[in-house]
Amino acid sequence: MNIDGKPWRTIWLEPDGHAGLDAIGVIDQTLLPHQFTTRTLRSCDEAAEAIRSMVVRGAPLIGVTGAYGLMLALQADPSDAALAVAFEQLNATRPTAINLRWALERVRARVQPLPPEQRAEAAKAEAAAIAEEDVAMGEAIGGHGLQLFQELAAARPPERRGEPLNVLTHCNAGWLATVDWGTALAPIYKAHRAGLKVHVWVDETRPRNQGASLTAWELGREGVPHTVIVDNAGGHLMQHGEVDAVIVGSDRTTRSGDVCNKIGTYLKALAARDNGVPFYVALPGSTIDWAISDGLAEIPIEARSAEEVTYIQGQLVGAASAGAIARVRLTPEASDAFNPAFDVTPARLVTALITERGVTPASEEGLSRLYGVAADPASAAAVPG
Numbered sequence: 001m002n003i004d005g006k007p008w009r010t011i012w013l014e015p016d017g018h019a020g021l022d023a024i025g026v027i028d029q030t031l032l033p034h035q036f037t038t039r040t041l042r043s044c045d046e047a048a049e050a051i052r053s054m055v056v057r058g059a060p061l062i063g064v065t066g067a068y069g070l071m072l073a074l075q076a077d078p079s080d081a082a083l084a085v086a087f088e089q090l091n092a093t094r095p096t097a098i099n100l101r102w103a104l105e106r107v108r109a110r111v112q113p114l115p116p117e118q119r120a121e122a123a124k125a126e127a128a129a130i131a132e133e134d135v136a137m138g139e140a141i142g143g144h145g146l147q148l149f150q151e152l153a154a155a156r157p158p159e160r161r162g163e164p165l166n167v168l169t170h171c172n173a174g175w176l177a178t179v180d181w182g183t184a185l186a187p188i189y190k191a192h193r194a195g196l197k198v199h200v201w202v203d204e205t206r207p208r209n210q211g212a213s214l215t216a217w218e219l220g221r222e223g224v225p226h227t228v229i230v231d232n233a234g235g236h237l238m239q240h241g242e243v244d245a246v247i248v249g250s251d252r253t254t255r256s257g258d259v260c261n262k263i264g265t266y267l268k269a270l271a272a273r274d275n276g277v278p279f280y281v282a283l284p285g286s287t288i289d290w291a292i293s294d295g296l297a298e299i300p301i302e303a304r305s306a307e308e309v310t311y312i313q314g315q316l317v318g319a320a321s322a323g324a325i326a327r328v329r330l331t332p333e334a335s336d337a338f339n340p341a342f343d344v345t346p347a348r349l350v351t352a353l354i355t356e357r358g359v360t361p362a363s364e365e366g367l368s369r370l371y372g373v374a375a376d377p378a379s380a381a382a383v384p385g
């Protein structure tokens, strides 16, 4: 993606590294949209902390950061014991998105059979491959989603054909959540670049406001018309014919097509179903957990700090402190808060899954056909690479 004319990815190898070892560059997403700042990660500890504190976030991006984190760990100590400790440390940072474990397992499988002195280089190659594949998957998802959007636009009554396609999205599943392109936003970028008029309703996405802060920011950089709405506005807009489609990402997709995404996604799916609005979920294959079938029972839901609910972060306005980023308290000091970060939308509420391999019904049969995995729990180990 471009920022002020310069192409950026969300994660990169710093050309000069540090102290003869590699270092990883990332965009600090905790400061957007007010400050565009990059950070350098020099150790596995720093990579783990960047994931935990959401300097980097979004299922695919935390996977790639985890992979590079293992590389940093192995550059410091390539032993079996260090590999095991780093794997557990990184894997424990965020529990819901399966991409993290998937990427860590890929790197571990590549390096474990090697002699220690070859491990760091192999981890670097594997992490880079995961990053490149992520970009390719996002772009492919964009292409498949663009076709769907073109069909939706063409199916509108003649009097509405000149209007933009109104698409609602929740959280941030754009290029900031991946290495580039994004998942749910990739079709929007493809549509915008292809000249299909699109307007995006951006759910603010309390409590961390990934929609208001990140999605709005990246859509703005790309020149895509958009409007930020409070999380509770979507149902009202759907009732009044203001939403042509909902599209969201996924942090974990079961083999049966249940999807787990940012808290509040389920309510959007319910409203979409009640109003006959198509509800699409865009995801790369790295988000599918072939080992589970029942999203509600089997996906661990991350509970984040209550302070994300009781405080809000923003930029101060007014002469004295203009520009400074500050946290302010929202709730009475004595009130408890609870902060589940994700929810599960059952497959029955999903119109279709948009993957890098094409569009499919949200079902075990559909996913199995697309990925060449037998629709049988016993074969769950046969996960495509």
Ligand code: MRU
Binding pocket: 057, 058, 059, 060, 097, 170, 171, 172, 173, 174, 177, 178, 182, 183, 184, 210, 248, 249, 250, 251, 261, 262, 341
């Ligand atoms: O808590 P976050 O910001 O990491 O949550 C991100 C999301 O919920 C995204 O929608 C999801 O990771 C899919 S991104 C391609």
